[in-house]
Amino acid sequence: MISNYYFINVIRFTLLVLVQVLIFNRLNFLGYINPMVYVLFIYWYPVKQHRATFIGLSFLLGLFVDFFSDTMAINAMATITIAYLRPTIMRFVFGVNYEFQSFKLSSATQVQQFTFLALLIVIHHLIFFTVEIFSFDNILLIFKKAVAMTLATLFFCLLFSSLFSIEKK
């Protein structure tokens, strides 16, 4: 059971990085929209796992994407932030249910899953573009890019999460 978890997560990690850098980083829809689907890793990661490991893994995930796209460590920054904030967001979205030992993402309602995913993406993108552009003169540009990218990422993430739905045990 435990090795199964590890296996799934390793495969997921590798595939998401490859799909991100080889397909989605080249999309360039309208010139600048490259959805960041690797955020799904944070969405899919098991709830009741060791938190420090999770933050460490997210750091590695972001760093790997950075390696490929020559973006210093910006992806890593955004990714560890949402990884750190994930329990807070979950408590906000799922309420008391989240505290139960038996809680599973698949048992939550559709609206809750959607809100959770959307919040993760919004926070990730806001941090990413703020650091990437890094100037208050261009605050409108930051918002424009963040909004457009959030919509694109959300669309693809919903598509992926319905295609590869998590364990139905």
Next chain:
Amino acid sequence: MQQIINFVLRYKNFLLYVFLMLVSIGFTIQSHSYHQSSFFNSASWFTGNIYKTSHNLSSYFNLEKENKKLVKENTRLRSLLFNKKNTRIVELDTSQLSYTITSAEVIKNSFAHPRNYITINKGKKDSVLSDMGVITSEGILGIIENVSNHNATVQSILNEKSNINAKLKNTNHFGSLVWNTENFYTVQLVDIPRLVPLVVGDTIVTGGMSSIFPENIPIGTISKFDLDNSKSFWRIDIALFNDMTNIKNVYIINNLNRKEVLELQQKTDFK
């Protein structure tokens, strides 16, 4: 002491988060200050090989278009050669050369960020070094930044750190070529004095003050110009000849006199 340990244990996740954040910020700032970090780039062995594999798979799809581009360039060069006045067989005397050219292929292109880098499939083993110029058959592309054994990253002209000497064709009015990160079809030329007469459609080429590019490599044409805030210099928008979204075959230019020029400049600066 007990309390400190308790504090660390209690907030270990938060401390881990802060630590990793500081590490990332460190990496980012380090590469802001001067060059792109030599560790974090897509030319490394690992990332380079993955990009190469993917490039090998996908490069067949636009071979025809690339062939046409190359034939067009050959035609242009042939006509230049045949119409040259005092044609003589060029002797292969390599001691007289001031530039050597290496060809390469783009294995990763990017243009959607404020700082764009292109990865090419030639590296140290092909005697490519950092600070060499990179052009395509249509015009200028960028400058080599980091080199690994088999790959190299190119700082594209679509990079807010990029700053290249450029001038109006057939004159000696020069300025700096920069990018305002807004549109990947246009770059900006600044520091051209107001006295200089401009016309929309004028051609911009590289200037002779750069120790990286030879003179007169095409860049683009003027699409718009107005005065900057100081009212004494032009701010010119240039429509690039290159389609930066569609690049495959590139040439790397090695200026053999660069070292000498730099040494001389350094000597002069010290005085």
